[in-house]
Amino acid sequence: MSDSRPIGVFDSGVGGLTVLLELRRQLPAEDVLYLADLAHFPDVPRPQQQVRELTLGIIDLLAGMDTKLVVIACNTASAAGLHAARERFEIPIVGVIAPGAQAAATATRNGRVAVISTAGTLASQEYLHAIKEANPGVSVLGKAAPELVDIVEDGDADTARADAALSDVLADVFAWGADTLVLGCTHYPLLRPALQRVIGRRRVRVVDSAETTAARVRRILDVNRLTGGAGAGAVLEVLVSGDPDRFAMTADRLFEEPLPAPTAISIGLPPVSLAAAT
């Protein structure tokens, strides 16, 4: 038995492409509907409640497109909206926090895990809870590093600007003695070369959610008999609200094969004024 419906994946910006890349690699036979909501999620801090409403609106849209499972490929949206989404929708929904948290809890040898993320994700404490759920004996240090998102979005991920920002953010992490660092934002895997320079010879293992989330999706499809499309050439459809050039720039950097041209969409959510974001 197989289920040929697509997997829905969405992100606020370009970071979710790191998750998409892993999903394509690990589940090459699955159709994917990828939605990048660049219009509603400019990377400014928003109140949790607003992120939650936007997340629910997009999942509603994807569920209406006959997806069999939805991945919230964004840490901030997972932190703010995963619980509410699971209370509201029957379709299986996967966030990116628990998979990375479990990988980190397993990876650490000295029981000290640091997490860098946006301010919204840090405030939610979802990483702390997910890591302690995996192993309550692990200590967690959270650090907000929102400037790293701008650096990636500006195309400066592999520059001296990135090195300087990472040195600054990671000083506390090194001083605290973490042996495991979680990249708690889907943008951050794009900083891997700069991260390696800043970490240098320190014994710090870097964990991101992209690979572990894709592995999680594979297992969930399997357990629930939702695996599909075996044999057929899998289709990737990309929907983008807002500026498609910003999307294309990161997509070109990450993917060897060009992605299909994105379809511009207008999402039926009220645009949120920046003045309201506090």
Place this chain on the structure above:
Amino acid sequence: MSDSRPIGVFDSGVGGLTVLLELRRQLPAEDVLYLADLAHFPDVPRPQQQVRELTLGIIDLLAGMDTKLVVIACNTASAAGLHAARERFEIPIVGVIAPGAQAAATATRNGRVAVISTAGTLASQEYLHAIKEANPGVSVLGKAAPELVDIVEDGDADTARADAALSDVLADVFAWGADTLVLGCTHYPLLRPALQRVIGRRRVRVVDSAETTAARVRRILDVNRLTGGAGAGAVLEVLVSGDPDRFAMTADRLFEEPLPAPTAISIGLPPVSLAAAT
């Protein structure tokens, strides 16, 4: 290397004894400090915030008694206080919800899990989230059944009164088609004989948290190199605030060997007036 400090276990009432029984069975070499706070947790619905404060106060007390790990052996207190406790204390803290939830997500064949619990536990939605975290493809039906606690506390667990109450509570569960039932309150395992009568020949698997929580504690001690006391006769110390007779009645029913005489304690928390509970 071994760690001879005791495990701390606490409950609001007598239900936690079902968890204690399993801990003694699975970890016979571990010292245990068991605290039953009968004075502060009479089984009336309390606001979440109040349960959280009481939970934090008791963990503070147990941490001060040099325990190496604390088990919140009560679903209502786990639902209200586990997250806050993990944010506040460095000592590993284990709740009873996730272990039972994971066992249920693994046990179900048709993807329909029902959970009976107190009203506070249901309102928290912690079971729904823990089950969907284990497998987001599982559907969850929650039912509050607070009257079952009174039945157990009154010593009527194996009577026609219990059968009638369970028939009433489980009618929806049977109609919905659940193949797995989680006993989401540590009192409920005492109702097993009545449950078996009411379930009859229906194919419904019953999962409780006592066994899975003890297994979880064993694994956490192991992973974090906190296992202790190998060889020595393990000591169980029992502290009870409030009415020791109520405690002794259930203890006698559950344990073949008599438990040590409880030490009466007065816990330094302000008694909460019933009038304030809404």
